[in-house]
Amino acid sequence: xxxxxxxxxxxxxxxxxxxxxxxxxxxxxxxxxxxxxxxxxxxxxxxxxxxxxxxxxxxxxxxxxxxxxxxxxxxxxxxxxxxxxxxxxxxxxxxxxxxxxxxxxxxxxxxxxxxxxxxxxxxxxxxxxxxxxxxxxxxxxxxxxxxxxxxxxxxxxxxxxxxxxxxxxxxxxxxxxxxxxxxxxxxxxxxxxxxxxxxxxxxxxxxxxxxxxxxxxxxxxxxxxxxxxxxxxxxxxx
Amino acid sequence: xxxxxxxxxxxxxxxxxxxxxxxxxxxxxxxxxxxxxxxxxxxxxxxxxxxxxxxxxxxxxxxxxxxxxxxxxxxxxxxxxxxxxxxxxxxxxxxxxxxxxxxxxxxxxxxxxxxxxxxxxxxxxxxxxxxxxxxxxxxxxxxxxxxxxxxxxxxxxxxxxxxxxxxxxxxxxxxxxxxxxxxxxxxxxxxxxxxxxxxxxxxxxxxxxxxxxxxxxxxxxxxxxxxxxxxxxxxxxxxxxxxxxxxxxxxxxxxxxxxxxxxxxxxxxxxxxxxxxxxxxxxxxxxxxxxxxxxxx
Numbered sequence: 001x002x003x004x005x006x007x008x009x010x011x012x013x014x015x016x017x018x019x020x021x022x023x024x025x026x027x028x029x030x031x032x033x034x035x036x037x038x039x040x041x042x043x044x045x046x047x048x049x050x051x052x053x054x055x056x057x058x059x060x061x062x063x064x065x066x067x068x069x070x071x072x073x074x075x076x077x078x079x080x081x082x083x084x085x086x087x088x089x090x091x092x093x094x095x096x097x098x099x100x101x102x103x104x105x106x107x108x109x110x111x112x113x114x115x116x117x118x119x120x121x122x123x124x125x126x127x128x129x130x131x132x133x134x135x136x137x138x139x140x141x142x143x144x145x146x147x148x149x150x151x152x153x154x155x156x157x158x159x160x161x162x163x164x165x166x167x168x169x170x171x172x173x174x175x176x177x178x179x180x181x182x183x184x185x186x187x188x189x190x191x192x193x194x195x196x197x198x199x200x201x202x203x204x205x206x207x208x209x210x211x212x213x214x215x216x217x218x219x220x221x222x223x224x225x226x227x228x229x230x231x232x233x234x235x236x237x238x
Numbered sequence: 239x240x241x242x243x244x245x246x247x248x249x250x251x252x253x254x255x256x257x258x259x260x261x262x263x264x265x266x267x268x269x270x271x272x273x274x275x276x277x278x279x280x281x282x283x284x285x286x287x288x289x290x291x292x293x294x295x296x297x298x299x300x301x302x303x304x305x306x307x308x309x310x311x312x313x314x315x316x317x318x319x320x321x322x323x324x325x326x327x328x329x330x331x332x333x334x335x336x337x338x339x340x341x342x343x344x345x346x347x348x349x350x351x352x353x354x355x356x357x358x359x360x361x362x363x364x365x366x367x368x369x370x371x372x373x374x375x376x377x378x379x380x381x382x383x384x385x386x387x388x389x390x391x392x393x394x395x396x397x398x399x400x401x402x403x404x405x406x407x408x409x410x411x412x413x414x415x416x417x418x419x420x421x422x423x424x425x426x427x428x429x430x431x432x433x434x435x436x437x438x439x440x441x442x443x444x445x446x447x448x449x450x451x452x453x454x455x456x457x458x459x460x461x462x463x464x465x466x467x468x469x470x471x472x473x474x475x476x477x478x479x480x481x482x483x484x485x486x487x488x489x490x491x492x493x494x495x496x497x498x499x500x501x502x503x504x505x506x507x508x509x510x511x512x513x514x515x516x517x518x519x520x521x522x523x524x525x526x527x528x529x530x531x532x533x534x535x
Contacts, residue, residue: 013268051421053417053420073420073421074420074424074425077423093414094407094410094411098410101407102411105407105408106424150422160268
Protein backbone atom coordinates (compact mmCIF):
# COMPACT_ATOMS: atom_id res chain seq x y z
CA UNK A 1 0.00 0.00 0.00
CA UNK A 2 1.30 3.39 -0.96
CA UNK A 3 0.86 6.07 1.64
CA UNK A 4 -0.02 9.72 1.73
CA UNK A 5 -1.51 11.99 -0.85
CA UNK A 6 0.30 12.26 -4.13
CA UNK A 7 -0.57 14.78 -6.79
CA UNK A 8 1.25 14.37 -10.06
CA UNK A 9 1.49 16.88 -12.89
CA UNK A 10 -2.06 18.13 -12.47
CA UNK A 11 -3.54 20.41 -15.12
CA UNK A 12 -6.97 21.95 -14.54
CA UNK A 13 -8.45 24.54 -16.86
CA UNK A 14 -11.44 26.87 -16.74
CA UNK A 15 -12.01 27.60 -20.40
CA UNK A 16 -8.78 29.08 -21.67
CA UNK A 17 -7.39 29.71 -18.19
CA UNK A 18 -4.95 27.13 -16.85
CA UNK A 19 -5.82 27.34 -13.16
CA UNK A 20 -3.41 24.50 -12.37
CA UNK A 21 -0.50 24.18 -14.75
CA UNK A 22 1.35 20.97 -13.95
CA UNK A 23 1.18 20.89 -10.16
CA UNK A 24 2.92 18.03 -8.34
CA UNK A 25 3.14 17.54 -4.62
CA UNK A 26 3.54 14.84 -2.00
CA UNK A 27 1.88 14.92 1.38
CA UNK A 28 3.18 12.42 3.93
CA UNK A 29 0.79 10.79 6.37
CA UNK A 30 0.60 12.60 9.68
CA UNK A 31 1.92 15.92 8.45
CA UNK A 32 0.40 19.36 8.08
CA UNK A 33 1.04 20.86 4.66
CA UNK A 34 0.24 24.48 3.90
CA UNK A 35 -0.64 25.47 0.34
CA UNK A 36 0.10 29.16 0.00
CA UNK A 37 -0.15 31.82 -2.64
CA UNK A 38 -1.98 34.96 -3.66
CA UNK A 39 -5.59 35.14 -4.76
CA UNK A 40 -5.97 33.29 -8.05
CA UNK A 41 -2.81 31.25 -7.58
CA UNK A 42 -4.85 28.05 -7.90
CA UNK A 43 -5.07 27.04 -4.22
CA UNK A 44 -8.79 26.50 -4.07
CA UNK A 45 -8.79 24.87 -7.50
CA UNK A 46 -6.22 22.42 -6.20
CA UNK A 47 -8.52 21.44 -3.32
CA UNK A 48 -11.55 21.23 -5.61
CA UNK A 49 -9.63 19.00 -8.00
CA UNK A 50 -8.47 16.72 -5.19
CA UNK A 51 -11.99 16.21 -3.88
CA UNK A 52 -13.47 15.76 -7.34
CA UNK A 53 -15.65 18.84 -7.69
CA UNK A 54 -13.49 19.86 -10.63
CA UNK A 55 -12.04 17.30 -13.05
CA UNK A 56 -8.53 17.93 -14.36
CA UNK A 57 -7.47 17.82 -17.99
CA UNK A 58 -4.52 15.61 -17.14
CA UNK A 59 -2.49 14.37 -14.21
CA UNK A 60 -2.86 11.92 -11.35
CA UNK A 61 -4.17 12.15 -7.80
CA UNK A 62 -3.77 9.20 -5.49
CA UNK A 63 -4.51 8.86 -1.80
CA UNK A 64 -3.35 5.60 -0.29
CA UNK A 65 -4.80 2.96 -2.59
CA UNK A 66 -7.48 5.23 -4.02
CA UNK A 67 -7.29 6.72 -7.48
CA UNK A 68 -9.19 9.92 -6.73
CA UNK A 69 -9.78 10.76 -10.38
CA UNK A 70 -11.94 7.64 -10.58
CA UNK A 71 -13.79 8.41 -7.34
CA UNK A 72 -17.09 10.29 -7.29
CA UNK A 73 -17.30 13.40 -5.12
CA UNK A 74 -19.86 11.65 -2.91
CA UNK A 75 -17.51 8.72 -2.33
CA UNK A 76 -14.33 10.66 -1.56
CA UNK A 77 -15.32 10.70 2.12
CA UNK A 78 -15.16 6.89 2.09
CA UNK A 79 -11.50 7.11 1.12
CA UNK A 80 -10.96 8.90 4.44
CA UNK A 81 -10.88 12.44 3.07
CA UNK A 82 -12.96 15.19 4.62
CA UNK A 83 -13.28 18.68 3.27
CA UNK A 84 -13.65 21.84 5.31
CA UNK A 85 -15.11 24.58 3.13
CA UNK A 86 -14.83 28.18 4.24
CA UNK A 87 -17.24 29.27 6.97
CA UNK A 88 -19.90 29.77 4.33
CA UNK A 89 -20.10 25.98 4.03
CA UNK A 90 -22.30 25.83 7.12
CA UNK A 91 -25.81 24.80 6.10
CA UNK A 92 -27.61 27.64 7.80
CA UNK A 93 -31.08 26.14 7.42
CA UNK A 94 -30.12 23.21 9.67
CA UNK A 95 -29.37 23.18 13.37
CA UNK A 96 -25.83 22.91 14.69
CA UNK A 97 -26.38 19.28 15.61
CA UNK A 98 -27.91 18.43 12.23
CA UNK A 99 -24.87 19.92 10.51
CA UNK A 100 -22.64 17.76 12.67
CA UNK A 101 -24.66 14.58 12.16
CA UNK A 102 -24.51 15.08 8.43
CA UNK A 103 -20.75 14.66 8.63
CA UNK A 104 -21.06 11.12 9.95
CA UNK A 105 -24.14 10.00 7.99
CA UNK A 106 -22.17 8.22 5.27
CA UNK A 107 -21.28 5.50 7.78
CA UNK A 108 -24.92 4.63 8.48
CA UNK A 109 -23.86 3.87 12.02
CA UNK A 110 -25.79 5.70 14.68
CA UNK A 111 -23.62 4.56 17.59
CA UNK A 112 -20.38 5.83 16.06
CA UNK A 113 -22.13 9.03 15.09
CA UNK A 114 -23.29 9.59 18.69
CA UNK A 115 -19.78 8.96 19.95
CA UNK A 116 -18.24 11.39 17.48
CA UNK A 117 -20.86 13.95 18.44
CA UNK A 118 -19.83 13.75 22.10
CA UNK A 119 -16.18 14.12 21.12
CA UNK A 120 -16.92 17.21 19.06
CA UNK A 121 -18.91 18.85 21.84
CA UNK A 122 -16.04 18.17 24.22
CA UNK A 123 -13.56 19.62 21.74
CA UNK A 124 -15.69 22.65 20.84
CA UNK A 125 -17.81 23.59 23.88
CA UNK A 126 -19.48 26.61 22.20
CA UNK A 127 -21.12 24.21 19.75
CA UNK A 128 -22.54 22.13 22.60
CA UNK A 129 -24.20 25.22 24.05
CA UNK A 130 -25.89 25.91 20.74
CA UNK A 131 -26.54 22.40 19.56
CA UNK A 132 -30.26 22.84 18.90
CA UNK A 133 -30.02 26.35 17.50
CA UNK A 134 -30.15 27.10 13.81
CA UNK A 135 -26.61 27.30 12.43
CA UNK A 136 -27.70 30.67 11.09
CA UNK A 137 -27.34 32.15 14.59
CA UNK A 138 -23.64 31.31 14.92
CA UNK A 139 -20.86 33.88 14.78
CA UNK A 140 -18.12 33.65 12.16
CA UNK A 141 -15.76 31.88 14.54
CA UNK A 142 -18.42 29.42 15.65
CA UNK A 143 -19.26 28.67 12.03
CA UNK A 144 -15.65 27.85 11.32
CA UNK A 145 -15.59 25.57 14.38
CA UNK A 146 -18.75 23.93 13.08
CA UNK A 147 -17.35 23.16 9.62
CA UNK A 148 -14.15 21.77 11.12
CA UNK A 149 -16.12 19.67 13.62
CA UNK A 150 -18.47 18.48 10.89
CA UNK A 151 -15.54 17.29 8.80
CA UNK A 152 -14.04 15.53 11.84
CA UNK A 153 -17.37 13.75 12.41
CA UNK A 154 -16.47 11.67 9.35
CA UNK A 155 -13.36 10.46 11.26
CA UNK A 156 -11.12 11.23 8.30
CA UNK A 157 -7.45 10.41 7.92
CA UNK A 158 -6.93 13.42 5.64
CA UNK A 159 -8.46 16.82 6.22
CA UNK A 160 -8.58 19.43 3.46
CA UNK A 161 -9.09 22.95 4.79
CA UNK A 162 -10.02 25.90 2.61
CA UNK A 163 -8.97 29.25 4.11
CA UNK A 164 -9.84 28.51 7.74
CA UNK A 165 -8.63 31.94 8.85
CA UNK A 166 -10.74 33.94 6.40
CA UNK A 167 -12.57 36.72 8.21
CA UNK A 168 -11.73 35.40 11.67
CA UNK A 169 -10.08 37.05 14.64
CA UNK A 170 -6.44 35.88 15.01
CA UNK A 171 -7.25 34.37 18.41
CA UNK A 172 -9.89 32.08 16.92
CA UNK A 173 -7.64 31.14 14.02
CA UNK A 174 -4.96 30.21 16.56
CA UNK A 175 -7.45 28.04 18.47
CA UNK A 176 -8.42 26.15 15.34
CA UNK A 177 -4.78 25.67 14.33
CA UNK A 178 -3.97 24.38 17.83
CA UNK A 179 -6.82 21.88 17.55
CA UNK A 180 -5.45 20.62 14.24
CA UNK A 181 -1.99 20.14 15.71
CA UNK A 182 -3.44 18.24 18.65
CA UNK A 183 -5.34 15.94 16.29
CA UNK A 184 -2.18 15.32 14.32
CA UNK A 185 -0.27 14.39 17.48
CA UNK A 186 -3.07 12.26 18.91
CA UNK A 187 -4.48 10.55 15.82
CA UNK A 188 -1.90 11.00 13.09
CA UNK A 189 -4.33 13.17 11.12
CA UNK A 190 -2.96 14.46 7.83
CA UNK A 191 -3.87 18.04 6.99
CA UNK A 192 -3.71 20.05 3.79
CA UNK A 193 -4.28 23.66 4.62
CA UNK A 194 -4.98 26.23 1.92
CA UNK A 195 -4.25 29.68 3.23
CA UNK A 196 -3.89 33.24 2.13
CA UNK A 197 -2.61 34.15 5.58
CA UNK A 198 0.86 32.66 5.05
CA UNK A 199 2.33 33.72 8.36
CA UNK A 200 -0.15 31.85 10.53
CA UNK A 201 -0.20 28.84 8.21
CA UNK A 202 3.59 28.50 8.21
CA UNK A 203 3.62 28.63 12.00
CA UNK A 204 1.58 25.41 12.26
CA UNK A 205 2.61 23.57 9.10
CA UNK A 206 5.41 21.03 8.72
CA UNK A 207 5.66 21.41 4.98
CA UNK A 208 4.58 24.13 2.61
CA UNK A 209 3.92 24.57 -1.08
CA UNK A 210 3.76 27.98 -2.72
CA UNK A 211 1.65 28.34 -5.85
CA UNK A 212 1.76 31.19 -8.32
CA UNK A 213 -0.43 31.34 -11.43
CA UNK A 214 -1.10 27.61 -11.26
CA UNK A 215 2.51 26.53 -10.89
CA UNK A 216 4.52 25.39 -7.86
CA UNK A 217 7.20 28.02 -7.27
CA UNK A 218 8.56 26.66 -4.00
CA UNK A 219 8.11 23.73 -1.71
CA UNK A 220 9.89 22.40 1.35
CA UNK A 221 9.85 22.41 5.14
CA UNK A 222 7.68 25.24 6.42
CA UNK A 223 10.46 26.65 8.56
CA UNK A 224 12.78 26.94 5.54
CA UNK A 225 10.17 28.76 3.50
CA UNK A 226 9.39 31.09 6.37
CA UNK A 227 13.10 31.93 6.62
CA UNK A 228 13.42 32.69 2.90
CA UNK A 229 13.03 36.45 2.82
CA UNK A 230 12.96 36.77 -0.98
CA UNK A 231 10.22 34.19 -1.31
CA UNK A 232 8.22 35.82 1.45
CA UNK A 233 8.41 39.21 -0.21
CA UNK A 234 7.68 37.89 -3.68
CA UNK A 235 4.75 35.56 -2.99
CA UNK A 236 3.66 35.55 0.62
CA UNK A 237 3.28 39.22 1.43
CA UNK A 238 5.04 39.41 4.77
CA UNK B 239 -74.28 31.88 11.56
CA UNK B 240 -74.99 28.20 10.98
CA UNK B 241 -74.50 28.73 7.26
CA UNK B 242 -71.21 30.47 7.87
CA UNK B 243 -70.00 27.59 10.03
CA UNK B 244 -71.12 25.12 7.39
CA UNK B 245 -69.32 26.94 4.59
CA UNK B 246 -66.19 27.11 6.69
CA UNK B 247 -66.28 23.37 7.40
CA UNK B 248 -66.76 22.58 3.71
CA UNK B 249 -63.86 24.92 2.94
CA UNK B 250 -61.57 23.15 5.39
CA UNK B 251 -62.19 19.78 3.78
CA UNK B 252 -61.45 21.13 0.29
CA UNK B 253 -58.56 23.14 1.68
CA UNK B 254 -56.88 20.01 3.02
CA UNK B 255 -56.87 18.58 -0.51
CA UNK B 256 -55.42 21.82 -1.90
CA UNK B 257 -52.85 21.65 0.89
CA UNK B 258 -51.79 18.16 -0.14
CA UNK B 259 -51.35 19.21 -3.78
CA UNK B 260 -49.48 22.33 -2.65
CA UNK B 261 -47.25 20.17 -0.49
CA UNK B 262 -46.37 18.00 -3.48
CA UNK B 263 -45.38 21.13 -5.40
CA UNK B 264 -43.39 22.45 -2.44
CA UNK B 265 -41.48 19.17 -2.07
CA UNK B 266 -40.30 19.39 -5.67
CA UNK B 267 -39.66 23.12 -5.56
CA UNK B 268 -37.49 22.78 -2.47
CA UNK B 269 -35.49 19.89 -3.86
CA UNK B 270 -34.98 21.10 -7.42
CA UNK B 271 -36.26 24.71 -7.71
CA UNK B 272 -38.69 23.54 -10.37
CA UNK B 273 -42.44 24.14 -10.41
CA UNK B 274 -43.87 20.82 -11.50
CA UNK B 275 -46.64 21.75 -13.90
CA UNK B 276 -47.17 18.03 -14.56
CA UNK B 277 -48.28 17.47 -10.95
CA UNK B 278 -51.97 17.65 -11.88
CA UNK B 279 -51.51 15.22 -14.77
CA UNK B 280 -49.45 12.84 -12.62
CA UNK B 281 -52.16 12.58 -10.00
CA UNK B 282 -54.77 12.31 -12.75
CA UNK B 283 -52.99 9.23 -14.10
CA UNK B 284 -52.60 7.61 -10.66
CA UNK B 285 -56.29 8.29 -9.95
CA UNK B 286 -57.25 6.74 -13.31
CA UNK B 287 -55.22 3.64 -12.45
CA UNK B 288 -57.05 3.35 -9.13
CA UNK B 289 -60.40 4.01 -10.83
CA UNK B 290 -59.73 1.30 -13.43
CA UNK B 291 -58.91 -1.24 -10.70
CA UNK B 292 -61.89 -0.29 -8.61
CA UNK B 293 -64.41 -0.02 -11.44
CA UNK B 294 -63.34 -2.78 -13.82
CA UNK B 295 -61.79 -5.27 -11.42
CA UNK B 296 -63.67 -4.63 -8.20
CA UNK B 297 -60.53 -4.00 -6.21
CA UNK B 298 -60.90 -2.80 -2.60
CA UNK B 299 -60.67 0.96 -1.87
CA UNK B 300 -57.58 0.68 0.30
CA UNK B 301 -55.76 -1.59 -2.13
CA UNK B 302 -56.49 0.98 -4.85
CA UNK B 303 -55.06 3.67 -2.58
CA UNK B 304 -51.84 1.71 -2.11
CA UNK B 305 -51.56 1.00 -5.84
CA UNK B 306 -52.06 4.72 -6.58
CA UNK B 307 -49.32 5.65 -4.09
CA UNK B 308 -46.91 3.13 -5.58
CA UNK B 309 -47.78 4.30 -9.10
CA UNK B 310 -47.10 7.87 -7.93
CA UNK B 311 -43.69 6.87 -6.54
CA UNK B 312 -42.79 5.27 -9.85
CA UNK B 313 -44.11 8.05 -12.09
CA UNK B 314 -42.40 10.73 -9.96
CA UNK B 315 -39.09 8.90 -9.68
CA UNK B 316 -38.91 7.96 -13.35
CA UNK B 317 -39.90 11.48 -14.45
CA UNK B 318 -37.06 12.99 -12.45
CA UNK B 319 -34.50 10.43 -13.53
CA UNK B 320 -35.34 10.36 -17.22
CA UNK B 321 -36.87 13.74 -18.10
CA UNK B 322 -35.87 16.29 -15.49
CA UNK B 323 -32.29 15.19 -14.71
CA UNK B 324 -30.91 16.24 -18.11
CA UNK B 325 -32.27 19.79 -17.72
CA UNK B 326 -31.73 20.20 -13.98
CA UNK B 327 -28.61 22.32 -14.33
CA UNK B 328 -29.79 24.28 -17.34
CA UNK B 329 -31.80 27.50 -17.39
CA UNK B 330 -35.06 27.19 -15.37
CA UNK B 331 -37.18 27.68 -18.49
CA UNK B 332 -35.97 24.31 -19.84
CA UNK B 333 -37.32 22.48 -16.81
CA UNK B 334 -40.61 24.37 -17.06
CA UNK B 335 -40.98 23.29 -20.68
CA UNK B 336 -40.16 19.68 -19.76
CA UNK B 337 -42.83 19.57 -17.04
CA UNK B 338 -45.35 21.19 -19.41
CA UNK B 339 -44.46 18.58 -22.02
CA UNK B 340 -44.94 15.83 -19.47
CA UNK B 341 -48.30 17.33 -18.54
CA UNK B 342 -49.48 17.19 -22.17
CA UNK B 343 -48.02 13.71 -22.66
CA UNK B 344 -49.75 12.26 -19.59
CA UNK B 345 -53.04 13.88 -20.54
CA UNK B 346 -52.79 12.38 -24.02
CA UNK B 347 -51.77 9.01 -22.61
CA UNK B 348 -54.75 8.91 -20.24
CA UNK B 349 -57.06 9.86 -23.10
CA UNK B 350 -55.63 7.12 -25.29
CA UNK B 351 -56.00 4.46 -22.59
CA UNK B 352 -59.22 5.43 -20.85
CA UNK B 353 -60.92 7.71 -23.37
CA UNK B 354 -61.56 11.43 -23.43
CA UNK B 355 -65.28 11.48 -24.02
CA UNK B 356 -66.60 10.42 -20.64
CA UNK B 357 -66.00 11.60 -17.12
CA UNK B 358 -66.03 8.84 -14.52
CA UNK B 359 -66.88 8.86 -10.84
CA UNK B 360 -64.69 7.54 -8.08
CA UNK B 361 -66.19 6.23 -4.85
CA UNK B 362 -65.53 8.32 -1.74
CA UNK B 363 -63.77 6.59 1.15
CA UNK B 364 -66.73 7.12 3.51
CA UNK B 365 -70.31 8.37 3.43
CA UNK B 366 -70.77 11.83 1.97
CA UNK B 367 -73.96 12.48 3.93
CA UNK B 368 -73.30 15.27 6.40
CA UNK B 369 -73.26 14.80 10.16
CA UNK B 370 -76.45 15.93 11.87
CA UNK B 371 -76.60 18.47 14.65
CA UNK B 372 -80.13 18.25 16.05
CA UNK B 373 -82.37 18.53 13.01
CA UNK B 374 -79.81 20.34 10.90
CA UNK B 375 -77.29 18.79 8.55
CA UNK B 376 -73.69 19.91 8.53
CA UNK B 377 -71.80 20.38 5.28
CA UNK B 378 -69.25 18.04 6.79
CA UNK B 379 -69.51 14.31 6.26
CA UNK B 380 -67.58 11.26 7.47
CA UNK B 381 -65.77 11.47 4.14
CA UNK B 382 -64.72 15.05 4.92
CA UNK B 383 -63.44 13.94 8.30
CA UNK B 384 -61.55 11.16 6.55
CA UNK B 385 -59.98 13.69 4.15
CA UNK B 386 -58.88 15.92 7.01
CA UNK B 387 -57.43 12.98 8.95
CA UNK B 388 -55.76 11.39 5.92
CA UNK B 389 -53.96 14.60 4.95
CA UNK B 390 -53.03 15.26 8.59
CA UNK B 391 -51.52 11.79 8.93
CA UNK B 392 -49.64 12.31 5.68
CA UNK B 393 -48.29 15.64 6.94
CA UNK B 394 -47.14 14.11 10.20
CA UNK B 395 -45.47 11.24 8.38
CA UNK B 396 -43.62 13.67 6.11
CA UNK B 397 -42.65 15.83 9.07
CA UNK B 398 -41.17 12.82 10.86
CA UNK B 399 -39.45 11.64 7.69
CA UNK B 400 -37.79 15.00 7.12
CA UNK B 401 -36.94 15.85 10.71
CA UNK B 402 -36.30 12.54 12.41
CA UNK B 403 -34.64 10.26 9.88
CA UNK B 404 -31.23 10.20 8.18
CA UNK B 405 -32.88 10.21 4.74
CA UNK B 406 -34.82 13.32 5.69
CA UNK B 407 -31.68 15.06 6.92
CA UNK B 408 -29.93 14.16 3.68
CA UNK B 409 -32.86 15.47 1.64
CA UNK B 410 -32.94 18.78 3.48
CA UNK B 411 -29.17 19.19 3.32
CA UNK B 412 -29.02 18.50 -0.39
CA UNK B 413 -31.89 20.90 -1.06
CA UNK B 414 -30.19 23.70 0.87
CA UNK B 415 -26.60 23.16 -0.19
CA UNK B 416 -25.97 20.45 -2.78
CA UNK B 417 -22.23 21.01 -3.12
CA UNK B 418 -21.43 20.84 0.57
CA UNK B 419 -23.74 17.84 0.89
CA UNK B 420 -21.90 15.95 -1.85
CA UNK B 421 -18.59 16.60 -0.12
CA UNK B 422 -20.09 15.09 3.03
CA UNK B 423 -20.93 11.92 1.11
CA UNK B 424 -24.59 12.62 0.35
CA UNK B 425 -25.68 11.21 -3.03
CA UNK B 426 -27.64 14.30 -4.00
CA UNK B 427 -28.86 12.90 -7.32
CA UNK B 428 -30.52 9.89 -5.69
CA UNK B 429 -32.27 12.13 -3.20
CA UNK B 430 -33.74 14.27 -5.97
CA UNK B 431 -35.27 11.12 -7.42
CA UNK B 432 -36.62 10.24 -3.97
CA UNK B 433 -38.00 13.77 -3.61
CA UNK B 434 -39.90 13.62 -6.88
CA UNK B 435 -41.19 10.12 -6.11
CA UNK B 436 -42.41 11.26 -2.71
CA UNK B 437 -44.09 14.35 -4.15
CA UNK B 438 -45.94 12.33 -6.77
CA UNK B 439 -47.07 9.87 -4.07
CA UNK B 440 -48.43 12.74 -1.98
CA UNK B 441 -50.17 13.97 -5.13
CA UNK B 442 -51.62 10.51 -5.73
CA UNK B 443 -53.29 10.54 -2.30
CA UNK B 444 -54.62 14.05 -2.94
CA UNK B 445 -55.98 12.88 -6.31
CA UNK B 446 -57.92 9.98 -4.83
CA UNK B 447 -59.30 12.10 -1.99
CA UNK B 448 -60.37 14.80 -4.45
CA UNK B 449 -61.90 12.32 -6.90
CA UNK B 450 -64.30 11.07 -4.23
CA UNK B 451 -65.73 14.52 -3.53
CA UNK B 452 -67.57 15.10 -6.84
CA UNK B 453 -69.26 12.79 -9.31
CA UNK B 454 -67.60 12.82 -12.71
CA UNK B 455 -64.23 13.90 -11.33
CA UNK B 456 -62.12 11.33 -13.17
CA UNK B 457 -61.34 12.56 -16.68
CA UNK B 458 -58.08 13.40 -18.46
CA UNK B 459 -58.75 17.12 -18.09
CA UNK B 460 -61.16 19.32 -16.19
CA UNK B 461 -61.27 18.90 -12.42
CA UNK B 462 -57.66 17.78 -12.17
CA UNK B 463 -56.44 20.88 -14.03
CA UNK B 464 -58.37 23.07 -11.61
CA UNK B 465 -56.89 21.10 -8.72
CA UNK B 466 -53.38 21.91 -9.92
CA UNK B 467 -54.27 25.61 -10.20
CA UNK B 468 -55.65 25.65 -6.65
CA UNK B 469 -52.71 23.65 -5.31
CA UNK B 470 -50.32 26.02 -7.01
CA UNK B 471 -52.18 29.03 -5.61
CA UNK B 472 -52.04 27.54 -2.12
CA UNK B 473 -48.32 26.83 -2.48
CA UNK B 474 -47.58 30.37 -3.63
CA UNK B 475 -49.67 31.85 -0.81
CA UNK B 476 -47.54 29.80 1.57
CA UNK B 477 -44.33 30.89 -0.10
CA UNK B 478 -43.45 27.77 -2.17
CA UNK B 479 -40.63 27.00 0.23
CA UNK B 480 -42.54 26.13 3.35
CA UNK B 481 -44.55 22.98 4.00
CA UNK B 482 -46.38 24.67 6.88
CA UNK B 483 -47.10 27.52 4.49
CA UNK B 484 -48.49 25.09 1.92
CA UNK B 485 -50.93 23.67 4.45
CA UNK B 486 -52.07 27.03 5.74
CA UNK B 487 -52.25 28.35 2.18
CA UNK B 488 -54.43 25.39 1.22
CA UNK B 489 -56.79 25.84 4.16
CA UNK B 490 -57.02 29.58 3.62
CA UNK B 491 -57.80 29.13 -0.05
CA UNK B 492 -60.35 26.39 0.63
CA UNK B 493 -62.25 28.47 3.17
CA UNK B 494 -62.12 31.71 1.18
CA UNK B 495 -63.35 29.96 -1.97
CA UNK B 496 -66.16 28.31 -0.05
CA UNK B 497 -67.31 31.68 1.31
CA UNK B 498 -66.98 33.43 -2.04
CA UNK B 499 -68.91 30.69 -3.85
CA UNK B 500 -71.81 30.97 -1.46
CA UNK B 501 -71.91 34.69 -0.74
CA UNK B 502 -70.98 36.06 -4.16
CA UNK B 503 -71.34 33.70 -7.10
CA UNK B 504 -70.21 30.13 -7.63
CA UNK B 505 -69.66 30.34 -11.39
CA UNK B 506 -66.35 32.11 -11.30
CA UNK B 507 -64.45 30.16 -8.63
CA UNK B 508 -61.21 30.23 -10.62
CA UNK B 509 -61.29 34.00 -10.64
CA UNK B 510 -61.50 34.19 -6.84
CA UNK B 511 -58.40 32.04 -6.61
CA UNK B 512 -56.64 34.44 -8.95
CA UNK B 513 -57.75 37.48 -6.94
CA UNK B 514 -56.54 35.89 -3.69
CA UNK B 515 -53.22 35.01 -5.33
CA UNK B 516 -52.68 38.53 -6.64
CA UNK B 517 -53.67 40.08 -3.32
CA UNK B 518 -51.16 37.91 -1.44
CA UNK B 519 -48.41 38.60 -3.96
CA UNK B 520 -49.02 42.34 -3.71
CA UNK B 521 -48.89 42.35 0.08
CA UNK B 522 -46.23 39.67 0.61
CA UNK B 523 -44.36 38.98 -2.65
CA UNK B 524 -42.54 36.01 -1.13
CA UNK B 525 -45.70 34.42 0.20
CA UNK B 526 -46.90 34.40 3.77
CA UNK B 527 -44.37 31.96 5.18
CA UNK B 528 -41.17 32.21 3.16
CA UNK B 529 -38.00 33.21 4.94
CA UNK B 530 -37.21 36.76 3.96
CA UNK B 531 -34.94 36.39 0.95
CA UNK B 532 -31.57 38.07 1.14
CA UNK B 533 -31.54 41.08 -1.10
CA UNK B 534 -29.56 40.24 -4.20
CA UNK B 535 -27.38 43.19 -5.09
